[in-house]
């Protein structure tokens with residue numbers, strides 16, 4: 001059994017990790033931390049876990065965490081990087097759901113997260129936890145920086161176009177129009193996620209610049225091996241879970257004959273968690289709810305030169321906790337889908 005610790009068990013991604021790991025056949029939960037709820041039984045705070053998780057939250061304790069095989073950080077940015085070195089030295093693998101190990105350039109990290117990076121050497125070693133792109137590196141990794149929720153949808157949605165030897169679309173003018181449910185903002189109390197603010201409302205935010213832009217650009221450039229240009233506009237929609245990303249790319253004249261549906265199907269053939277839907281499909285967020293599935297539909301309106309890619313995922317599962325479990329399975333040599341075979345909840 002893999003001994004698992006979770007730092008930050010009371011946030012939405014923390015409790016989602018608990019839901020997935022409580023049903024995982026190869027895992028033993030050893031420590032679930034919360035400084036504010038120290039001593040409270042997990043099932044008292046989350047009755048959905050009654051009979052499934054018998055542990056209580058505890059304050060982060062070095063001895064408890066270093067006795068684990070892997071520790072997940074479901075904490076705000078900056079927490080994992082302060083503790084990772086000690087855990088790695090004790091032979092513990094680290095999977096961070098925040099952004100501490102996503103961006104390769106410490107100066108870019110500091111610009112977008114407003115804090116200096118405390119361990120640039122570990123940043124260099126860390127592997128970006130997107131299995132469909134980075135599976136082999138994840139297998140050998142000691143430390144994983146899991147992608148943000150929006151970047152998962154944007155990178156998987158655009159990867160087949162950019163992974164070709166020569167450009168098929170105008171790679172300097174890609175557009176990502178993305179919508180997220182409010183759980184993406186986390187569990188902490190904030191005015192903009194109050195029911196009276198977020199319900200029956202719809203708005204864009206972060207148009208001037210969102211921290212997921214440099215992360216996504218970094219990933220897409222690594223896939224393409226070329227510079228790319230991306231405009232990313234996130235929106236908040238009045239639903240709880242789910243991301244819907246609509247991606248636009250202009251087809252180059254020399255690629256107008258390409259069968260893009262086939263290109264996507266070939267690219268993701270054999271990928272358990274990426275479903276390329278039949279032509280003409282309109283994926284819905286509820287078709288992936290509470291599952292690690294991501295669905296993609298490829299459109300070319302009126303057969304013209306604009307490609308429209310629709311992507312849906314559950315921000316808390318494929319966009320966070322599920323992707324973390326997928327990476328853990330790969331790192332520990334388990335079947336990649338272990339504990340992740342749930343059917344999406346619909347309606």
Ligand SMILES: NC(=O)C1=CN([C@@H]2O[C@H](COP(=O)(O)OP(=O)(O)OC[C@H]3O[C@@H](n4cnc5c(N)ncnc54)[C@H](OP(=O)(O)O)[C@@H]3O)[C@@H](O)[C@H]2O)C=CC1
Pocket residue numbers: 007008009010011012013014033034035036037060073074075076077079097098099147148149183184185186187188315316319320
């Ligand atoms: N929500 C989403 O869709 C996604 C979120 N993420 C990222 O995952 C991380 C967690 O997000 P979310 O679950 O929404 O987070 P929340 O902000 O809701 O929860 C944070 C958790 O971290 C703990 N915590 C806070 N500060 C510290 C600290 N200094 N040391 C130890 N524990 C601490 C809190 O418990 P306590 O204070 O009691 O210790 C709490 O359990 C964030 O970095 C977020 O950006 C990533 C992808 C998607």
Ligand SMILES: CC(=O)N[C@@H](CCC(=O)OP(=O)(O)O)C(=O)O
Pocket residue numbers: 097098099147148149150180181182183184185186212234236
């Ligand atoms: C709806 C909403 O507010 N979403 C969050 C992104 C959630 C996420 O993936 O966050 P991290 O990069 O912090 O891990 C936002 O736009 O800030």
